[in-house]
Amino acid sequence: MIDLEQLRNNPQQFVDLLSRRGSFDMQPILTLDRQLREMITQRSQLQSRSNVISKTVGESIKAGIPPQSPEIKALRDEASQIKTAIAEFEPQEKQINAELEQLLLTIPNLPSPSTPVGTSEDENVEVRRWGDQYIPAGENILPHWEIGEQLGILNFERSVKIAQSRFVTLLGAGAALERALIQFMLDRHIQAGYLEVMPPFLVNSESLTATGQLPKFSEESFKCGADDLWLIPTAEVPVTNLYQDQVLTAEELPIYHCAYTPCFRREAGSYGRDTRGLIRLHQFNKVELVKLVQPETSEQEHQALVENAAGILEALKLPYRIVELCTGDLGFAAAKCYDLEVWLPSAGKYREISSCSNFHDFQARRGKIRFKPSGQKQTQFVHTLNGSGLAVGRTMAAILENYQQPDRTVRLPEVLQPYLNRAVL
RNA sequence: GGAGAGGUGGCCGAGUGGUUGAAGGCGCAGCACUGGAAAUGCUGUUUAGGGGUGACUUUAACGAGGGUUCGAAUCCCUCCCUCUCCGCCA
Numbered sequence: 001m002i003d004l005e006q007l008r009n010n011p012q013q014f015v016d017l018l019s020r021r022g023s024f025d026m027q028p029i030l031t032l033d034r035q036l037r038e039m040i041t042q043r044s045q046l047q048s049r050s051n052v053i054s055k056t057v058g059e060s061i062k063a064g065i066p067p068q069s070p071e072i073k074a075l076r077d078e079a080s081q082i083k084t085a086i087a088e089f090e091p092q093e094k095q096i097n098a099e100l101e102q103l104l105l106t107i108p109n110l111p112s113p114s115t116p117v118g119t120s121e122d123e124n125v126e127v128r129r130w131g132d133q134y135i136p137a138g139e140n141i142l143p144h145w146e147i148g149e150q151l152g153i154l155n156f157e158r159s160v161k162i163a164q165s166r167f168v169t170l171l172g173a174g175a176a177l178e179r180a181l182i183q184f185m186l187d188r189h190i191q192a193g194y195l196e197v198m199p200p201f202l203v204n205s206e207s208l209t210a211t212g213q214l215p216k217f218s219e220e221s222f223k224c225g226a227d228d229l230w231l232i233p234t235a236e237v238p239v240t241n242l243y244q245d246q247v248l249t250a251e252e253l254p255i256y257h258c259a260y261t262p263c264f265r266r267e268a269g270s271y272g273r274d275t276r277g278l279i280r281l282h283q284f285n286k287v288e289l290v291k292l293v294q295p296e297t298s299e300q301e302h303q304a305l306v307e308n309a310a311g312i313l314e315a316l317k318l319p320y321r322i323v324e325l326c327t328g329d330l331g332f333a334a335a336k337c338y339d340l341e342v343w344l345p346s347a348g349k350y351r352e353i354s355s356c357s358n359f360h361d362f363q364a365r366r367g368k369i370r371f372k373p374s375g376q377k378q379t380q381f382v383h384t385l386n387g388s389g390l391a392v393g394r395t396m397a398a399i400l401e402n403y404q405q406p407d408r409t410v411r412l413p414e415v416l417q418p419y420l421n422r423a424v425l
Numbered sequence: 426g427g428a429g430a431g432g433u434g435g436c437c438g439a440g441u442g443g444u445u446g447a448a449g450g451c452g453c454a455g456c457a458c459u460g461g462a463a464a465u466g467c468u469g470u471u472u473a474g475g476g477g478u479g480a481c482u483u484u485a486a487c488g489a490g491g492g493u494u495c496g497a498a499u500c501c502c503u504c505c506c507u508c509u510c511c512g513c514c515a
Contacts, residue, residue, distance in 0.1 A: 040475050044484045051484090054496040058443035072495085079495040247435080247472080249453095370472095379472080 001365040002107050008033060017110045020117050020327040024107060032100040036093065043089045046082050053079045105215055109362040111327045112336040118326025125326065127338065130310070131319035135343055136402055143346035144400035145277035148174065150408060151425055154278070165275070166267065166282045168393070173425050177399075177412075178285060180419035181392050182260045185287040185312055189389055192308055194258035194289060199238035201261055202229040207241040210367030212333030212359075219268045222282075231264035235288035236386045240363060243292060247379055248371040254293040254301060258389065261286065278393040279351065285392035291385040292369065295361065298383035302358040306338050309354045309389040316413045318398050319343040321350050335360040340390070342398045353394045356387030 007014045011026060018024050053075050061067055116125045148154030153174025159167040170178050190196055205228050208214040213221060213233060222231040232238055239259050248255075263286050274280035289308060293301045306322065313320045325337040334357040341350035361381035364370070370379040403411045410425040417423050 037475065040484080044475060047484060050495080054494095055444060057495050062443075076495045083495085249435090368473095377470095 001104055001362060002110065003361070003365065004029075004033060004104065014110070017113070018107070020111050020115075021108055021330065022328075029100065029103050029107075032096055032103070036096045036100060039089055039093045039096070043086055043093065046086050046089075050079050050082045050086070053082075102215075105209065105366075108330075108332045109212075109335050109359065111330055112358070112360070115330065115336050116324060116326045119328035121325075121329045123326040124323045124329055124339070127322040127324055129319075129321040130314065131317065131343075134317050134319045134402065136345055136404070138345075138404070138406065141345040141401055141404050142408070143277060144344075144397040147400050147404055147408065147410065148278075151410070153177070153425065156276075163282075166280065168278060168281060173420070173422075174396075176420055177396060177416070177425070178392055180416050181395055182285060182287060184315075184416060184419055185389060185392070186258060186260055188312060188315065189258035189287070189289060189308060192311075194256040194308075197239055197242070197257050197259045199235065199242065199259060199261065201232050201238075203232055203237050203241065204228050205230070207237055207244065207367075210244055211237045211240050211363050212331075212366065213237065216332060220266055222264050222266060232261060233265050234263050234386075234388075235259040235261040235286065236290060239288065239290040240292075240369075240384055240386070241367060243369045243382075244367040246369060248292070248369070248382065250294070250371055250373050253371055253382065254291060254297065257290045259288050259290070261288065278397040281393060284394075287389050287392065289356075289387050289389040292364075292382045293385065294371070294373075295380065295383050298358055298360065298385060301383075302336065302338075302356065302385055305385055305387050306340070306356045309340055309356055309387050312390050312395075313340065313342060313353070315415050316395070316399065318395075318402055318413075320353070331355075331357060333357070333359050333362050335362065338387075340388075342394065343402065344398060345401045345404075351394065353398065354388035354390045357385065359384045359386075 002014075007026060007029065011030060015024070015026055018026075057072055057075050057079075060072055065072060116123065118124070142150070145154060145156065149156070151173070153171055155169045155171060156167075159169045162169075186196055202224065205214055208221065208230055221233050224230065238261070239257050242257075243255070262283055264283050267280055267282060270280060278284070289305055291301055291305060310320065310322065320340055320342045323339050323341060325331075325334075325339060330337055337355060337357040339352050340354035340356070342353040343349075344351045360383050363384045364381035369382050369384070371382050372379050399413065400410055403413065405411060405424075412420060412423055412425065
């Protein structure tokens with residue numbers, strides 16, 4: 001959620017920044033805001049008078065004045081009238097408030113001033129590349145879904161039968177490799193200071209609204225029709241919402257969490273894209289990193305988070321690059337975002353394997369996640385950050401291709417070998 | 426699914442119609458005492474919003490929403506959630 005006070009006090013600066021993402025009309029919001037505040041002022045004054053009357057009536061009765069006496073009767077009548085007047089205000093006020101709220105929920109986050117300006121992913125900025133020496137030289141590398149099926153560790157066909165397209169079943173060493181990757185990633189992140197959590201995989205609408213998936217992107221998540229519960233599209237949702245509606249102390253920050261969860265996405269509107277393989281599935285595993293930090297530190301915390309995610313790729317010796325998303329490619333809730341892209345030989349290009357975002361106070365404001373700086377009376381919103389560390393299925397895809405050998409076997413990255421008790425698939 | 430109990434401030438826990446935003450305790454902060462600390466004492470300690478440059482002032486909130494009343498944490502209705510026991514089940 002954007003900061004209404006900031007918008008009110010400095011609309012021009014606000015609109016300028018937001019215009020880097022697209023065009024948004026802030027005028028309706030400003031108008032509703034003004035109307036609402038006028039109503040609140042008027043209604044509060046009436047309420048105040050009403051409270052005085054009630055108090056006087058109570059005191060008078062206590063002092064022995066009969067409840068039916070004319071002076072008390074007069075006060076009661078006045079209070080009744082005020083009550084009627086207030087009753088007229090309330091529905092209007094509620095309605096305006098609801099409208100305002102709805103509008104505010106659809107405005108995306110302000111991009112950070114340092115986010116490169118651009119209109120599409122073509123204008124994303126490459127930050128660095130790593131691991132050129134690990135890019136395999138061979139020409140005829142099988143795409144991961146082919147080698148996976150040859151090795152008998154991936155099965156797509158039967159998954160269609162039991163679910164539908166865009167699902168996979170892992171068998172034997174495939175299942176073991178997936179599990180090993182999860183374990184390996186978590187081990188590293190725990191070592192780096194993240195506290196592991198295993199949250200619910202179903203969440204309510206409120207949680208999805210706080211992190212920004214609702215109300216605008218409801219068609220992206222699976223909903224359990226009979227309940228107000230959704231399958232999580234990412235661990236970001238349950239883990240961030242662990243702290244929803246809380247006032248933390250400054251000492252509790254920063255909070256670092258890592259979490260393994262499956263993720264469920266409808267992938268609406270991506271028909272025909274990445275229809276084969278592990279790249280775009282309705283269900284995939286992911287290890288997620290989530291941070292809640294004080295605002296002054298969020299920039300450096302963001303950099304550190306990117307390094308934690310990149311550390312996994314480096315440990316696995318998978319070639320990757322980091323790109324900074326431009327304003328046009330930025331996610332709804334993000335102020336700044338780096339994508340980690342792994343080299344995928346079959347595609348001959350880098351593919352996203354992690355997305356590391358700084359949301360500033362956007363999610364915290366929606367989820368009411370605050371903290372009290374030591375010595376201060378006022379609460380402040382925390383900054384939230386998260387990033388994949390990493391998408392597990394895509395990591396497996398990268399291994400199956402980058403580690404493929406001419407004899408159609410796949411070597412395992414050294415760091416994984418102890419987890420699987422073998423060196424080759 | 427059946428039966429019961431309960432939801433009050435950071436926490437515990439009083440409170441059944443009238444200056445109760447809420448006793449008491451714990452915790453926390455400040456001060457005093459001390460060589461320093463403990464113990465003790467005193468003081469302070471919710472959040473969100475409106476108005477005001479400011480001192481300040483005002484409104485709301487006792488699970489949520491509605492109702493009764495001049496006045497509701499307290500009474501009535503609806504809903505949600507939690508806990509215990511039984512049944513079923515991973």
